[in-house]
Amino acid sequence: MGSRKYTLFSGRVIDRRAETTGKSPHYHILLEGAGQRFRVAVNTRSGTSRSRSSELLYFADNDFRHEITTRLARVDDGIRLLDPRPSGLALDYQRGGMFDRHHMRRIPASRPGPRNDLVDEIDERIDRQLADPAGRLHAFGTRWGPERNDPDHVFGFVPGNGIHDVHMNQGNRDEHVHDNGAWSDGGLIFHEAAQNRWCAIFLAFQTQSWRTDDEGDPISEPRV
Known part of the structure; x- marks a missing residue:
């Protein structure tokens, strides 16, 4: 896992902006919580793969039922550094x-x-958050910032501050092998207060292995 700062930011969605061009586009979400603003940068395509292999793997659960939601319901808004x-x-x-x-x-x-497409899928959940004053987004990933007095380059708030790596962070074999770690995956978990339900979005790259060791490194497939 190296020097990554595995982080959870919980707060209310107040804006969003989607990139649809470039080698590695992102969907940007602006969150506000505990008097702070935070940008969540979500990959929508791989910047290291080509053609259809650049498409992400995606799963959304609109009725997410897992024990972690009980713990998230007790989490205060703001930044929290997580133990992996x-x-x-x-x-x-x-x-x-x-x-x-x-x-x-x-x-x-x-x-x-x-x-x-992925932008449409995220848009659908963000639209519901923007319409729900009591809704909350819990975003998991790797923290960057705060960037001193530099404004955020997407939303302009000062200082720039946020998280990226909002996807599976294990099973890498390429230049991202240093990002590998167990219990340090990214993701988006939404509490939709108006509907009294939880939703979740999980993302991964096609190049990542689904057989990893306790350090999150890929386990080689046995030779036949």
């Missing part, structure tokens, strides 16, 4: 029992038409 271990607030796609990975599907970042 079980039985706390950390996420692990492979060990946490949060969803069946076989339900994940490839999804393009952005294309013409309604509800047919």
Whole structure:
């Protein structure tokens, strides 16, 4: 896991902005909590893969039922540095029992038409958050900032502050191998107060292995 700061930011969604061009576009979410503003940068496509292999793996659960929601309901708004271990607030796609990975599907970042890409899927959940004053988003990832007196380059608040790596952070074999770690995955978990339900979005790259050791490094497939 190296020097990554595994972080949870909980707060209210107040704005969003989606990139639809560039090598590695992101969906940016502006959160506010405990008197702070925080940008969540969500990858919508891989910047290191080409053609369809650049599409992310995606799963959304609109009725997310998992023990972590009980703990998240007690979390105050704001920034929280997380311990990468079980039985706390950390996420692990492979060990946490949060969803069946076989339900994940490839999804393009952005294309013409309604509800047919990752931007549309995130938009749908963010729209519900913006319409729900009591709604909350719990965003998991790697922290950057605060960037002294430099304004955030997307939303302009000062100082720039946020998280990225809002996806699975284990099973990497390439230049991102230093990001590997168990119990340090990113993700978006929404509390929709108006509907009294929890929703979640989980993302992974096609190049990541789903067989990892206790350090989050890929386990080589046995030779036949």
